[in-house]
Amino acid sequence: MKQFLEGSQAVAEIVTLCKPAVISAYPITPQTHIVEGLAQIIADGRLNSQFVNVESEHSAASVVLGAVATGVRVYTATSSQGLFYMAEVLFNIAGLRLPVILTCANRAISAPINIWNDQQDSISLRDAGWIQFYAENIQEVVDLHLIAYRVGEDKSMMLPVMVCMDGYTLTHGIEVVDMPNQEQVDKFLPAYAPLYKLDPQEPLTLGPLVDPESYTETRYAIQETHKEALKLIPQITTEFNQAFGRQYNGLIEEYRTKDAERVIVAMGSVCGTIKDTIDELRAKGKKIGLLKIITYRPFPYQEIYEALKNIPMVAVLDRALSLGSFAPLASEIKAVFCGKKKAPKVISSFIVGLGGRDITKDSIKEMLRLLNTKERTLEFIDLKPELLKDKYE
Amino acid sequence: MFGPLIVKPGTSRNNKTGSWRIEVRPKFLRKNCIGCKICLLNCPEACIKGEAKNAYEVDFDFCKGCGICAVMCPKDDIIMVKEESKE
Numbered sequence: 107m108k109q110f111l112e113g114s115q116a117v118a119e120i121v122t123l124c125k126p127a128v129i130s131a132y133p134i135t136p137q138t139h140i141v142e143g144l145a146q147i148i149a150d151g152r153l154n155s156q157f158v159n160v161e162s163e164h165s166a167a168s169v170v171l172g173a174v175a176t177g178v179r180v181y182t183a184t185s186s187q188g189l190f191y192m193a194e195v196l197f198n199i200a201g202l203r204l205p206v207i208l209t210c211a212n213r214a215i216s217a218p219i220n221i222w223n224d225q226q227d228s229i230s231l232r233d234a235g236w237i238q239f240y241a242e243n244i245q246e247v248v249d250l251h252l253i254a255y256r257v258g259e260d261k262s263m264m265l266p267v268m269v270c271m272d273g274y275t276l277t278h279g280i281e282v283v284d285m286p287n288q289e290q291v292d293k294f295l296p297a298y299a300p301l302y303k304l305d306p307q308e309p310l311t312l313g314p315l316v317d318p319e320s321y322t323e324t325r326y327a328i329q330e331t332h333k334e335a336l337k338l339i340p341q342i343t344t345e346f347n348q349a350f351g352r353q354y355n356g357l358i359e360e361y362r363t364k365d366a367e368r369v370i371v372a373m374g375s376v377c378g379t380i381k382d383t384i385d386e387l388r389a390k391g392k393k394i395g396l397l398k399i400i401t402y403r404p405f406p407y408q409e410i411y412e413a414l415k416n417i418p419m420v421a422v423l424d425r426a427l428s429l430g431s432f433a434p435l436a437s438e439i440k441a442v443f444c445g446k447k448k449a450p451k452v453i454s455s456f457i458v459g460l461g462g463r464d465i466t467k468d469s470i471k472e473m474l475r476l477l478n479t480k481e482r483t484l485e486f487i488d489l490k491p492e493l494l495k496d497k498y499e
Numbered sequence: 500m501f502g503p504l505i506v507k508p509g510t511s512r513n514n515k516t517g518s519w520r521i522e523v524r525p526k527f528l529r530k531n532c533i534g535c536k537i538c539l540l541n542c543p544e545a546c547i548k549g550e551a552k553n554a555y556e557v558d559f560d561f562c563k564g565c566g567i568c569a570v571m572c573p574k575d576d577i578i579m580v581k582e583e584s585k586e
Contacts, residue, residue: 203501264501309508320503327502334500 111283113244113276117183117209118143120248122153123291124255126181126207128173130158130166134188135221136273137211141183163188167195167206174204175312177303179255182206185273186213189227193234199266200235200328202313205258205298206266207251208236212374212425213273214461222462223273225374229402229426229434235328237267237335238403240373242359244281247271249352250400252286252295256342261301263331263338270402272375274462286350294349332404339401357406359398360413362388366395368477369414369450371439372423373399376458376465380423383470394474399435407442414439415448421477422455433457433484454482463488516544520564523579529553531574538568538577 111119117140121129129148131141147153156173160166163184170180184192189210199206210228214220228238237257241247247269254267271277286294304312316324336357343356361381363369370380377398384394397413399406414420424433431437436455443449456473459465469487476485534552546562549555557568569577 311508311510314510316503324502327500330500 107287108282108284110280111244111285112139112278112280113247113271114139114211114278115143116244116248116283116285117251117271118147119285120251120291121181121209122147123286123288124181124207124251124295125153125179125297126155127178128156128158128170128180129182130160130169130173130180131182131184132160132163132166132188134163134185136213136223136277137183137185137188137209139277140209140211144181163191164195167192167199170206171195171199171202171204174199174206174300175202175304177298177300177305179259179298180206181208183209183211185211186215186221186227189231190215193231196231196234196236196266198313201324203264203328204266205255205264207254207258208266208268209247209251210268210270211273211277212270220461221273223275223375224425224460224462225270225272226426226460228268228270231268232403232434235265235332236403237263237265237332237339237401238270239267239400240270240402241272241276241400242375242377242398244276244279244283246354246400247276248283248285249346249350249354252291252350253339253342253346253356255295255298256346257335257339259298259300260338260342261299262334264301265328265331265335270374275375284350290349294346335404336401336406336408355400357399357401358409358413359396359400361396361398363395363397363413363417365393366417367393368419368421368474369395369397369417370421370423370470370473371397371399371410371414371435373402373435374425376423376425379465379467380470383467383474386467387471387474402435405438410439410442411446414442414450415446417450419452419477419479420450420454421473422453423473424455424457425459427457427460436483452477452479452481454485456482456485456487458487515560517546517558517560517562520559520562520582522564522582523566524559524562524564524582525557525566525568525577526580527555527557528576528578529555531576533574535573537571537573541567541571543567 174180214224215226239250258267340356422436532553539547546558
């Protein structure tokens, strides 16, 4: 049924339909409305779930780790500093092969403290072993949660999944969302049937000390499983499309790229603004397209190669940095074409919209103006030079 | 794909940590032993067994040669000897 919902509320509703047995989270802007919503739903008796109040994100992540290990479905959500506070537990969850589903309301990282949107938080945790999805709009956020549970809990995966939604733009934005009903969700997402669980009747060891004899193999196995995920995610997405009448690809989305001369690569809510800009410029005869990355981990190398190999000029939009080096997404897009015969002539890297600075159509147009035969590395769009000083004063 | 993640309980019995011993191992002299159990209770590997006086023994499959038993023995009835010695 179509409903007019705030992004956070929509997430709370879809998580309710997924029926997690244990939820634990600590409030942090801009994620707060999600867990506030879930706490209310549980208090109202609409969801039979244990909501564990904790004193920090480190504890929230630890609670869901412990709970999922006993073989029940779990959920948590966080943002920015909270995600970083969870960091060591997040690596543990992936290393222990436990399917925790987490919503990350993307927010900038301190210092200076900033509660607005960029993607530095989840991008910084790209190496944790989690599958990462990035949503463009609220509908996609809702749908990706269902796909996330199916992928993570699949017996061939047993991996945690992070659904990333841009803070405020998506968490506090209100859109018409097609919400599935309980029956549809139950059919697509049956109860969690764990491959292994902590059970006193059938004891097993989870998380023992692993010495040099076998540590490498635990990491290799996760790496290989991520490769398998590149096949599984499209399969489950196809199944999802059939069940709910949508048209997702799962890994990437190509928007008007077929005859494009210039293509922008981006992730998250900015893709909506880019699509509008493309439509406007296409009407003026400019051949521009968008490659949206939905699945950032595992990184869909092959699909990106196929999508961009015949495109003359590519602009990669990063909403995060790897301070002191190339931008995270740009360096990986470049790596896709390293040593390949077919490749874009130019792959330029742009940094846009850090700490909630608006990315307007003009920002996108400025980026496209700079996307020419001269390759650019780490070009900051909408930078204010008047705020910068050479000396401390 | 899964690595060596989930193991059945009791695998520490199969991991013979006695191989970590490098230089010395304990020798129970069995002369002045009073059966106080101090060696047994202090052994971090719990690999000393015994009840009666002068009848304690070490499971060398798990003894790491730390020497705590020799230091703690109130009767100096345990000494550390070179690993390769035949004592």
